[in-house]
Amino acid sequence: MVNCRNVLAVLVLLLCIELILRCFGFCDALLYRESPSYEYIALPDQDRYRFGAHIKTNSFSQRNSEEPDTSRQIILGLGDSVLFGGTMTDQDDLASTLFSLETGMQMLNISAGSWGPDNCAAYLKEKGTFGAKAMVLVCSSHDAYDRMSHVPVVGKFPNYPDRQYKVAIWELLDRYIIPKLAKYWDRTMHRLDPDETVANHVENAVVQPKSPMEYPINDGFGELKAIADSMEIPFLIYLHAEKGELEAGEYNDMGKAILQWAEENNVRCVKGLEDGETPAMYRDGIHLNEDGQKHLAKCLEILLAD
Structure with missing residues (x-):
């Protein structure tokens, strides 16, 4: 019995x-939806608490606590999981949040894990540019050739x-x-999943810099510049160094391809490798911890103040 x-x-x-x-x-995860234009994105209007971190998205699925405010100078922050911060980064610790608090401007955090420049460009083509005064892309070397594949990930991973x-x-x-x-x-x-694949590759990669690859760079770089040019606003790049590159003291061949493209297209590109990034600022081979987000915010302030 x-x-x-x-x-x-x-x-x-x-x-x-x-x-x-x-x-x-648990039972309060950040949820996603598929997109035929930019693969996937977080659902809009979410307010989550996950593993001690507060996570919010506005009605445009941007990782912002507030809606776009046209009474303020708006900056488009574009990128992947480095800018997005992941579910381990609290809303208040994001570089975009800190930048907005320090400058009085509003940086819209338009990003998602493993997004490339082409994802970002597709989002802007669908949603518009929100009257922005400048665009800044936070990217890493692997973004040079990381094109959209539209392989389903939402609900699969x-x-x-x-x-x-x-x-x-x-x-x-x-x-x-x-x-x-x-x-x-x-x-x-x-x-x-896509972001884990990138992080795993970066973590285990042996950095052996070569000459830039011969096939074309991600079309999103040119698309973002074209959007900025059509709006007559600056387009800037912050090239975040992967941890292996930081330890090697130079960008790999993909990073060099981005730098070459920026030089050829007269786009200002700030190098995280030369801008004070340190190993203590990383969670893994690519993602930033809270100290790294603070550093990124300061770098973006300097970049956009010039």
């Missing part, structure tokens, strides 16, 4: 675990969910524990 006390104890334990997990943000879990314990098992264990018996079950 089942001992009622033991059953009750198990139920109480499970309830406690469920409540604790919800306090850490744990980091791009399209709906909330109803039970926190199941989310813990299904999103984190089972995939980690699965790779030991079936490697096909453990696939990296």
